[in-house]
Amino acid sequence: MNPGTAQMCLPKTTYPRIVIVGGGFAGLALVKGLRNKAVQVVLIDRNNFHQFQPLLYQVATSGLEPDSIVFPFRKQFSGYKNVVFRMASVEKIEPSTNTVFTDKGAMQYDFLVLATGTTTNFFGLEKVEENSLGLKNIRNSLNIRHMMLQNLEQAAITCNEEERDALTNFVIVGGGPAGVEMAGALAEFCRYILPKDYPEYPHSVMRIYLIEASDKLLSSMSAKASSKSLEYLRKMKVEVLLNEAVTGYDGTLVTTKSGRKIIANNLVWTAGVKGQFPEGIDNEQIVTGNRIRVNEYLNIEKYSNIFVMGDLAAVITKESPKGHPQVAQVAIQQGKYLAKTLLRILDNKPIEPFRYKDKGSLATVGKRRAIADLGRFRFAGFFAWILWSVVHIMSISGFKNKLVVGINWLISYFTYEKSNRLIIRNFKMKNRRK
Ligand SMILES: Cc1cc2nc3c(=O)[nH]c(=O)nc-3n(C[C@H](O)[C@H](O)[C@H](O)COP(=O)(O)OP(=O)(O)OC[C@H]3O[C@@H](n4cnc5c(N)ncnc54)[C@H](O)[C@@H]3O)c2cc1C
Structure with missing residues (x-):
């Protein structure tokens, strides 16, 4: 029998079964809201851990170790008597029979919740996709880290200047929060780590380019946030190219819409995402960005x-004609909302529509500098950075992770030191897992 159609083993229950696909911010908030209630919750995720995506760039740039920003589901759910975790990849759903098919087996649901998030969108640029790395999960971060460290080692070996430039130059595509934060962290790596670890390099080695197609950075934030982030990055010697789009990349040469050519063996793509979900949803429900259209419930x-x-x-x-922003706060608020709503539906009680409460946005540009848009208050600098640090530490799963990240940042604040820059696997672009 095909493993996808054989029934997966699950504990017997008389409670209604809620199957949640995806244990990101939304899925996790929903599981927490249903903890020890009169329902059987089955969480399915292709990984056995929850990942804290806002800090992926720190793992990529050796600022944090991977296990400080991921947390195992089974540890999270100890004491959750009604929650079952299954590590599997959901491939298809069949609404007519209330069945979910995974690569490990099938199961029936009474309620199904899809929270599978997004994947990197290369907008059909096949060569760029083939030769560059996205920044969407912990594997991507480790790939970037290994690509960068291996290329820096190779740069020390070569006597050819052009080859060395290609190996050390870094192009980041996309001027949203992920691209800006990545560029800031790399600029600090270049300034504080490179001269210590690679004293043989000339001072000018490792140029960092940030390429953004629109006329500003952080376009989802205020005008002040956009201009401040640009000012900070330029001070940190990042070459920010606005109104510029990458059109091709062969692994060494980046070409742009205006005809510019940049030599770089390192390209990280943060310029877009698209929804990812299993087969079985009618095409008419799919809207821009490959997202699934839902009502206010x-x-x-x-x-x-x-x-x-x-x-x-x-x-x-009417209030959100393009849907809500794709940020953690929306996902968490929706997870909490849906827990209450599903319980009310099961109790035959009336339900309220979902309303998003925007608590503001924060982004950091290296150490000691961040930008905050909190309602009417817009500020930037050291205080914004302290706020950014506190908010992120509070949001990471697990007490140990909070402590480790806090201590790491404290040490790095005073010493500019980063994690050990170890190359513990041989990264090859062709064999990478996405
Ligand atoms: C680099 C980066 C930086 C970011 N920075 C910020 C920030 O500073 N502030 C902010 O608010 N937001 C930020 N975000 C956005 C934020 O992380 C997302 O909005 C949030 O993660 C969305 O949560 P989610 O639960 O919808 O999906 P996700 O967190 O993406 O979780 C989806 C889950 O589904 C699982 N999954 C997917 N497909 C399947 C399948 N077929 N079968 C089984 N499991 C599956 C995945 O393994 C994953 O665990 C950032 C995102 C990135 C990538």
């Missing part, structure tokens, strides 16, 4: 027992 109207939340959900209303 996060329900796909055609299927009364299927819900979608987080980055994947497009709640299109």
Whole structure:
């Protein structure tokens, strides 16, 4: 029998079964909200851990070790008596039979919640996709870290200047929070780590380019945030190219719309995401960005027992004609909301629509500098950076992780030191796992 159609083993229950696909910010908030309630919760994720995506760039640039920003589901759910975790990749859903098919087996649901998030969108640029790295999960971060460290070692070996430039130059595509934060962290690596670890390099080695197609950075934040981030990055010697788009990349040469050519063996793509979800959803429910359209109760109207939340959900209303922003706060608030809503549906009680409360945005540009948009208050600099640090430490899963990240940042604040820069596997672009 095909493993995808054999029934997966699950504990017997008399409670209704809620199957949640994806344990990101949204899925995790929903599981927490259903803890020890009169439902059986089955969380399916292709990884056995939750990952804290906002700090992926720190792992990529050797600022943090990977296990400080990921947390195992099974450890998280100890004491959650009604929660079952299954590590599997969901491939297909069949609404007519209430069945989920995974690569390890199938299961039935009473309610299904899709929270599978997004994947990197290369907008059809096949060569760019083939030769560059995205920044969407912990494997991507480790790939970037290894690519960079291996290339720096190779640069020390070669006597050919052009080859050395290609090996040390870094291009980041996309001027949103991920690109800006990545560029800031790399600039600090270049300034404080490179001269210590690689004293043989000339001072000018490792140029960092940040390429953004629109006319500003951090376009989802305020005008002040955009101009401050640009000012900070330029001070840190990052070459920011605005109104510029990457059109091709062969692994060494980046070409742009205006005809510019940049030599770089390192290219990280943060310029876009698209929704990812299993087969079985009608095409008519899919909207821009490959997101699934849902109503204000996060329900796909055609299927009364299927819900979608987080980055994947497009709640299109008059107030949010393009859907809510794809940020952690939306995902967490939707997870909490849906826990209450599903319990009310099961109790035959009336339900309220989802309302997003925007608590503001924060982004950091290296150490000691961040930008904060909090309602009417817009500020930048050291205080914003302290706020950014506290908010991130509070949001990471697990007490030990909070402590480790806090101590790491404290040490690095005073010493500019980063994690050990170890090359513990041989990274090859061709063999990478995405
Ligand atoms: C580099 C980066 C930086 C960011 N910085 C910020 C920030 O500073 N502030 C902010 O608010 N937001 C930030 N975000 C956005 C934020 O991380 C997302 O909005 C949030 O993670 C969305 O949560 P989610 O639960 O919808 O999806 P995700 O967190 O992406 O979780 C999806 C889960 O689904 C699982 N999955 C996917 N497909 C399948 C499948 N077929 N079968 C089984 N499991 C599957 C995945 O393994 C994953 O665990 C950042 C994102 C990135 C990539």
